[in-house]
Amino acid sequence: MFFKFVKPFLQNYQEIECKKGEVIYYQGDTPQNIYFVHEGIVGLFHITESGKETFLRIFTSGSVMGHRSYLAKEQYHASSVALEKTSLIVISRDECERICLEEPQLIMNLAQIMAKDLGSIELRMSGLSDKSVTKRIVDSLLFLKLRHPHHIWTRKEIAEYSGSTFETVTRVMTQLTELGLIEKQGRDFKIIDNKKLISYKD
Amino acid sequence: MFFKFVKPFLQNYQEIECKKGEVIYYQGDTPQNIYFVHEGIVGLFHITESGKETFLRIFTSGSVMGHRSYLAKEQYHASSVALEKTSLIVISRDECERICLEEPQLIMNLAQIMAKDLGSIELRMSGLSDKSVTKRIVDSLLFLKLRHPHHIWTRKEIAEYSGSTFETVTRVMTQLTELGLIEKQGRDFKIIDNKKLISYKD
DNA sequence: CGTTAGTTTGAGGCAGATCAACTTTGGTGG
DNA sequence: CCACCAAAGTTGATCTGCCTCAAACTAACG
Numbered sequence: 001m002f003f004k005f006v007k008p009f010l011q012n013y014q015e016i017e018c019k020k021g022e023v024i025y026y027q028g029d030t031p032q033n034i035y036f037v038h039e040g041i042v043g044l045f046h047i048t049e050s051g052k053e054t055f056l057r058i059f060t061s062g063s064v065m066g067h068r069s070y071l072a073k074e075q076y077h078a079s080s081v082a083l084e085k086t087s088l089i090v091i092s093r094d095e096c097e098r099i100c101l102e103e104p105q106l107i108m109n110l111a112q113i114m115a116k117d118l119g120s121i122e123l124r125m126s127g128l129s130d131k132s133v134t135k136r137i138v139d140s141l142l143f144l145k146l147r148h149p150h151h152i153w154t155r156k157e158i159a160e161y162s163g164s165t166f167e168t169v170t171r172v173m174t175q176l177t178e179l180g181l182i183e184k185q186g187r188d189f190k191i192i193d194n195k196k197l198i199s200y201k202d
Numbered sequence: 203m204f205f206k207f208v209k210p211f212l213q214n215y216q217e218i219e220c221k222k223g224e225v226i227y228y229q230g231d232t233p234q235n236i237y238f239v240h241e242g243i244v245g246l247f248h249i250t251e252s253g254k255e256t257f258l259r260i261f262t263s264g265s266v267m268g269h270r271s272y273l274a275k276e277q278y279h280a281s282s283v284a285l286e287k288t289s290l291i292v293i294s295r296d297e298c299e300r301i302c303l304e305e306p307q308l309i310m311n312l313a314q315i316m317a318k319d320l321g322s323i324e325l326r327m328s329g330l331s332d333k334s335v336t337k338r339i340v341d342s343l344l345f346l347k348l349r350h351p352h353h354i355w356t357r358k359e360i361a362e363y364s365g366s367t368f369e370t371v372t373r374v375m376t377q378l379t380e381l382g383l384i385e386k387q388g389r390d391f392k393i394i395d396n397k398k399l400i401s402y403k404d
Numbered sequence: 405c406g407t408t409a410g411t412t413t414g415a416g417g418c419a420g421a422t423c424a425a426c427t428t429t430g431g432t433g434g
Numbered sequence: 435c436c437a438c439c440a441a442a443g444t445t446g447a448t449c450t451g452c453c454t455c456a457a458a459c460t461a462a463c464g
Contacts (some may be wrong), residue, residue: 073318104306115274126256202371
């Protein structure tokens, strides 16, 4: 857990609570803070000129967020939205700068996080032009549900994560239910046959 | 230029020459070195199980490469291929580790590079499900050609950068030629009307 | 000047988006 | 606690952008 490591160096920070749907920062804004997710789930979404949203990253208990824009010295390229009730630790830019100088290991950790994120987004991007929607949706169901078994992922969120539409997500999920690989439970769903699901090809 | 900054700290390194088409490291390999591009152009390509290639990043005079896998402590997730005659500076992992400890600013620089790369790949990914192929190919033509005006980009490379196929690239380029926005010159092409090309919608 | 890698063009098909109408779910406030 | 309603999900019909396959052409290099 990243925050545990940072905490000893902090002189001041504040803790805030966000309710479901609340926006933590907006695409286009200038970064003022770095955030740690203490409890909850936050999604990073990019929205294009035409209004299409893409679900880029998940921040979860223990994650840092806002660091990319801070380190790149850029505006936020996407918005952070709480997907459920979330508590955050907020650290100002100045405070962050101070700690980075004091403790270089911090940058090392951030670098490793970004290196992994860069790798996984590049693989997702490659999958986007290679795999069928069905395969991508299956991958997303597995990823999202295994990571947060108790969160109810909406069809829209799954669609935006897999690069698809919510109608197609519905269709694929119906198909998977008929095959007994998942089970719908109201708006939620449960993975029944993990193994078959992983190796599922349409 | 990144290398100029690092050079004073180096105790030993070697310089190698790659000819066009030569693979510097393979997807799946375990990282042994960090590389600086001294002169030339290198492409980073990911290849899927089914054989589809994606052109992920360009490394050019002054770029570092191999740092992502090194920092993430992962295998290479993609292959580096020289796109023309290229000279590289090779630095071993050990040497790299030594310098990083000695000079924390190095990690800071790498972090900034990755932060920018992460941002731009996330925007490209978002464009992949939002924009038409035509738009994506136009974007890629602009990006690749403005960055390396003297390099002859193949239709295949443009396709793999834009997430398309070389036949579609050909068709779009023919269309753009007819409109007088670009001009084909053998296998090469020239941008005629930069401004119109930027704002071009099919 | 032959060979190979790269390019062009055409025809055809289909995966998945879009549009539309209807149903279900689950939270909330009376 | 129940009734209501907005938000979320389902399902069907249609349409088209782009990929795929195929075949012929051309540039460039040894």
